[in-house]
Amino acid sequence: xxxxxxxxxxxxxxxxxxxxxxxxxxxxxxxxxxxxxxxxxxxxxxxxxxxxxxxxxxxxxxxxxxxxxxxxxxxxxxxxxxxxxxxxxxxxxxxxxxxxxxxxxxxxxxxxxxxxxxxxxxxxxxxxxxxxxxxxxxxxxxxxxxxxxxxxxxxxxxxxxxxxxxxxxxxxxxxxxxxxxxxxxxxxxxxxxxxxxxxxxxxxxxxxxxxxxxxxxxxxxxxxxxxxxxxxxxxxxxxxxxxxxxxxxxxxxxxxxxxxxxxxxxxxxxxxxxxxxxxxxxxxxxxxxxxxxxxxxxxxxxxxxxxxxxxxxxxxxxxxxxxxxxx
Numbered sequence: 151x152x153x154x155x156x157x158x159x160x161x162x163x164x165x166x167x168x169x170x171x172x173x174x175x176x177x178x179x180x181x182x183x184x185x186x187x188x189x190x191x192x193x194x195x196x197x198x199x200x201x202x203x204x205x206x207x208x209x210x211x212x213x214x215x216x217x218x219x220x221x222x223x224x225x226x227x228x229x230x231x232x233x234x235x236x237x238x239x240x241x242x243x244x245x246x247x248x249x250x251x252x253x254x255x256x257x258x259x260x261x262x263x264x265x266x267x268x269x270x271x272x273x274x275x276x277x278x279x280x281x282x283x284x285x286x287x288x289x290x291x292x293x294x295x296x297x298x299x300x301x302x303x304x305x306x307x308x309x310x311x312x313x314x315x316x317x318x319x320x321x322x323x324x325x326x327x328x329x330x331x332x333x334x335x336x337x338x339x340x341x342x343x344x345x346x347x348x349x350x351x352x353x354x355x356x357x358x359x360x361x362x363x364x365x366x367x368x369x370x371x372x373x374x375x376x377x378x379x380x381x382x383x384x385x386x387x388x389x390x391x392x393x394x395x396x397x398x399x400x401x402x403x404x405x406x407x408x409x410x411x412x413x414x415x416x417x418x419x420x421x422x423x424x425x426x427x428x429x430x431x432x433x434x435x436x437x438x439x440x441x442x443x444x445x446x447x448x449x450x451x452x453x454x455x456x457x458x459x460x461x462x463x464x465x466x467x468x469x470x471x472x473x474x475x476x477x
Contacts, residue, residue, distance in 0.1 A: 183243045183418050184217040190408075191222050191236045192248045193229025194312055195340025199359025199442070200229075203277050203406045204248035206438045210429035211422075219246075225339040228252045228315020230263050237265055241411040243418035247271065250359075250406045252312075254461035255320035258469045268462050271409040272419050273454025275426035278444040280359040282321040282378035282404045283386065288370065289351045295375045295395045298355060299329050307333040310344030310356040318344070320465070321378055321402045322357040325392065327472035328400035348372065359404050360385060360443030378402035385443040399468075405447055407454065423451050 190208060194200045201223060212219040224232040229249050233256075239245035249271075256267040286292045292301055301307065309326075311319035314337045326333065336353055338344040341362045347353040349371050357378070364385055366372045374389045380401055382391055392400035408426055410419055429435055430446070449457060468474070 183415075183421070184215055186244055187218045187220050188212075188215075188243070189222060189239070189245045190219050190248055191224055191232040191245070193224065193226075193232035193250075193252070194316065195225040195342060196223045197362060198225075198312055198341040199280055199361030199363075199404075200248060200250045200317075200406050201340075202361040202442055203280060203359075203439065203444055204408070206442075207277055207426055207429040207435050208248075208408070210432060210435050211425045214425050214428060226313060227263075228256065228259065228313045228317075228319060230256060230260055230265075230315055233267075233270070234264055236409075237270055237411050239411070241413035241415075243410065243414050243422070245411070246274070246422075247409045247411075248406070249409055250317040251402070251404050251461065252315055252317035252320060253409075254458055255317070255465050256315055257462055258465050258474070259315040259320065268459045270412055271458075272412050272414060272416075273449070273451050273458060274408040274410055274419055274422045275430075275451070276405055276407040276447045276449050276454060277426075277430070278439060279379070279403050279405050279447045280361050280442060280444050281383040281386070282318065282357050282402055283360050283363055283367070283383075283389070284325065284355060284357045284375040284377075284392075285345070285348060285363060285367070285372045286355045286375065287349055287351045288373050290354065290373075292375070293373065295329070295390075295392070295397070298375060299331055301354075302331040302333060305332070307331070307354045308336050309333045310347055310353040311335060311337050312341040312344060312358065313337050313339060316341075317402075317404050318356065318358045321404065322355075323474055324402055324468065325357055325378075325397070325400040327468070327474060328392070328397040345372070359406075364441075364443050376400075378404060379445075383443055384440075384445070405457075406444075419451050 236247040
């Protein structure tokens, strides 16, 4: 991240954390949870993969608990602006965060973020894993990862992401480290904006979750080169994995899930986990998520927490080994 972008992020995050908290009163605090609408911050723009995958089960959860779940998209800084805002609120289970694997890349890409990604949140429930898909415009005439690598040798290549520190950014950086592709990063506030530029051919490629790109691939607006998962996606059976293409270190699990500030009472975290798990088991939710390419990925809250910490350690090790620089 250049100095201007880093300064802007810290200013925005600092302002969010410094904003005054308005107490809701003892009567509300003592009432059983949930006793009011639940605010859900999504770190990416409406229409992004994380947004789409999060809304589907949470709509069902709202019906189950008898309170609306009010989605607030706050894109920017790879989801870290939304994360900072969630931490500013009272940790009473009425403010939650929908984030992605980008959270685990925060210590690498945004080392000065005003929170510790490994301890600031409690994992509630995973919604599943969506393949990150490496995409180019058909106008480029590139059909395989090998052809993209060869084209990059001519120089002046660019790649889009859903923002600095996002899962799409980190997935692309892992791909570049594994393949040796040289390209300039062009961050956007969300995946849909980046996809628009790639479709137009103004940006060369993007590695983004299948939720926001699946229909565009089917319509022929984008060409899928590889998926980041260890096995082929059920929704894109003809697209090879990065491992099959010869680059196992480019493999990447793009999870999406629900989190709560770490100080949220454990009983509320466990209740939320139960409600999300129940919603994910309903046929309607299962079918809608499957249509986005989402594949089930289960974990208890404790396992979710451990996974985030493990991912952070792996990301830091990869960044060091590959000498990845983000400033």
